[in-house]
Amino acid sequence: MTAPVSNAFEEAASKPSKSKPKYPPPLSLRLTPNERERLERDAGQLTLSAYIRLCLFGDSVPKHRTRGTKVIKDHEALALVLHHFMHSNIANNLNQLAKATHMGTLPIDDETTSCLREACTEVVQIRAVLVQALGQSGRRK
Known part of the structure; x- marks a missing residue:
């Protein structure tokens, strides 16, 4: 390989890759069917994650990106x-x-x-x- 080509490969290989932000591992919680039903009912239009954050931390928690509310109406x-x-x-x-x-x-x-x-x-x-x-x-x- 010629030097310019070799240098180009080395430059491309040494460029930092775009890494995704590291998120902590998800938290798992087991609920009885009745407990889950109550959570879903109490959450209303909120996702379960948003509702649980609201219950735990109140309004002081920054808003998370969500996929929206429950979509299917009928x-x-x-x-x-x-x-x-x-x-x-x-x-x-x-x-x-x-x-x-x-x-x-x-x-x-x-x-x-x-x-x-x-x-x-x-x-x-x-x-x-x-x-x-x-x-x-x-x-x-």
């Missing part, structure tokens, strides 16, 4: 949508349509157009149910 609606997805071939059918479109072999006649419109309507309905179940507004940001 478990039954979500279960219904997932059930329909499990018993449908929608993913496979959409993949076949995309493949045929890319190959230029998708016949665009009245029947195909009608089926595509119907599929789009169903996807919009599925999206609406998912948005409702997840408690979102449905508007894109």
Whole structure:
């Protein structure tokens, strides 16, 4: 190897790597099902971690980054949508349509157009149910 190339490798190897901040290991606590249920109920919209910190340290603890509050608003609606997805071939059918479109072999006649419109309507309905179940507004940001 020539000297400039060797030097370049040495420089690259000697650069400090970006290290992630070290966090202490997590604390584990075993609870009975009743104790956990009570904690979750008392926490309300807070995560369990945030609620426990609040109980232990009060308002003096700095806010931690969280993933947010409990997201699913309607478990039954979500279960219904997932059930329909499990018993449908929608993913496979959409993949076949995309493949045929890319190959230029998708016949665009009245029947195909009608089926595509119907599929789009169903996807919009599925999206609406998912948005409702997840408690979102449905508007894109």
